[in-house]
Amino acid sequence: MNKILNDFPAITVVGGGAIGATDLSEALVLAPSIVAADGGAAVVLAAGRLPDMVIGDFDSLDATDRARIPPDRMHHVGEQDSTDFEKVLTRLQADLIVGIGFLGKRLDHQLAALNALARLHHLPCVLLGAHEVAFHLPSRITLNLERNDVVSLFPLAPVTGRSAGLEWPIDGLAFAPGARIGTSNRATGPVEICMDAPGMIALVPRARLANVAETLRSRAGAADRR
Incomplete structure (x- = not known):
């Protein structure tokens, strides 16, 4: 699995699930680069923004939206053994990842997103929901x-x-x-x-997003300096 080289220190990853009116703007304050997970690109375009990168198998992105995105920003990953969220997380490096559009709407997608947090627990990722934020607890x-x-x-x-x-x-x-x-x-x-080991997902009030994000970012930065 090849990493996609990027110079985004903090990334907002956008999925195709439920997204509140202020989710994108709140996330971008903390993580100003936008990477869309497949159909999440349609959400970004509808908000009047252009994603810096789109990663996925593109089965949820129609031809009209696809044509609006420069080809060099499109990164097709055809395998079907992982979700689009996992395809993104396993191919980027960042000190902070804020995910929107992964909690709410479809329960199976929410469970898959939480499973990804646990599987890829080394990543500094927090998911923004309607009332809570979810993240994997580090040691x-x-x-x-x-x-x-x-x-x-x-x-x-x-x-x-x-x-x-x-x-x-x-x-x-x-x-x-x-x-x-x-x-x-x-x-x-x-x-x-x-x-004592990986595997615990924490949920705290949405109002604590900035604190959680900064804490995860600080831990990632400290790990990079070691």
Whole structure:
């Protein structure tokens, strides 16, 4: 699998799912380059923007929209073993990825997007939803949350960890799909979570998008400097 060379330090990835009226503008403040996942290009064009890059098998992008995008920005990936979101994530490098159009609309697409976050857990990616943002928990993270912010933890693999700043600490708990999950916990203020292995998806209020994004970006930058 070949990486597509790019010089985008922060990328907004646009999918073809539900997108709110302010999603694109909010994402672009944090990640000003636009990469569309296949049919997400139609969303970008409808907003009066031109994607910097389109990646996918193009089965969701009609000929009219395709003709509006310069050919050198179109990157066809024909294999059918991954979703268009995964095709994007596995071919770009960035210090921050903000995904819109991946939560909401179709439940199977939402589940696939969360699965991609867990599979590609090394990537600094946060998904913007109508009410929450979703991201994979790294081995250690500190978030400047406010008291009573809802913090939900959903395991996509067996995993354990520790926490500070949660109303119900996770220390000593064994999480796993089909077993214990951690929905509807609450912050008592700033939260620190340490995970012993990959596989935990976190959801926090949408209002904390900027904080989550900056935290993930800082971790990615620190990793690059090592």
